[in-house]
Amino acid sequence: MNPTLNGTITFFYYRDIDRAERFYNETLGFPKVIDVGFARVFKATDNIHVGIVDSSKGYLKTAENKPVMLSWFTDDIDAWHHKLTEAGVEIELGPKEADYLHMKTMLLKDPEGYTLEILQWLTKPYGKR
Numbered sequence: 844m845n846p847t848l849n850g851t852i853t854f855f856y857y858r859d860i861d862r863a864e865r866f867y868n869e870t871l872g873f874p875k876v877i878d879v880g881f882a883r884v885f886k887a888t889d890n891i892h893v894g895i896v897d898s899s900k901g902y903l904k905t906a907e908n909k910p911v912m913l914s915w916f917t918d919d920i921d922a923w924h925h926k927l928t929e930a931g932v933e934i935e936l937g938p939k940e941a942d943y944l945h946m947k948t949m950l951l952k953d954p955e956g957y958t959l960e961i962l963q964w965l966t967k968p969y970g971k972r
Contacts, residue, residue, distance in 0.1 A: 850890030853913050854882075855957050856898040856905045862954045863895045870930045887915060905955065914960035920947050923961045927951060944968060 857863040864883055867873050873885035873893065881900035885893045893913070898905040917923055920938045928934060935958075937949035945966040951959050 854894035920963035
């Protein structure tokens with residue numbers, strides 16, 4: 844029997860953790876569910892979380908190159924696009940339909956340069972819709 848997983852927290856490391864908190868909490872609207880000072884966790888959906896860590900105190904350190912992309916699924920990418928542009932977030936791409944998979948995608952950067960993707964399946968490539 845395989846053990847199961849019940850959720851995820853993706854941790855990013857920041858020079859300015861307060862600025863990152865404002866972005867995830869106020870701009871994206873994710874509630875803060877854990878705060879231990881140097882690390883904070885925000886609930887994106889039921890069991891999906893984003894963690895932010897002060898890089899001067901965390902296990903990893905921040906770097907100029909951010910070779911990580913965090914992607915979220917939504918049923919309404921246009922509503923997210925509206926919310927983010929209204930909040931002054933610069934959208935790098937989209938929302939536009941991808942030519943490699945039947946979905947619409949949108950890319951943006953968080954305050955320290957991590958790439959975030961919000962996507963909407965037009966035809967879900969696996970499982971039930």
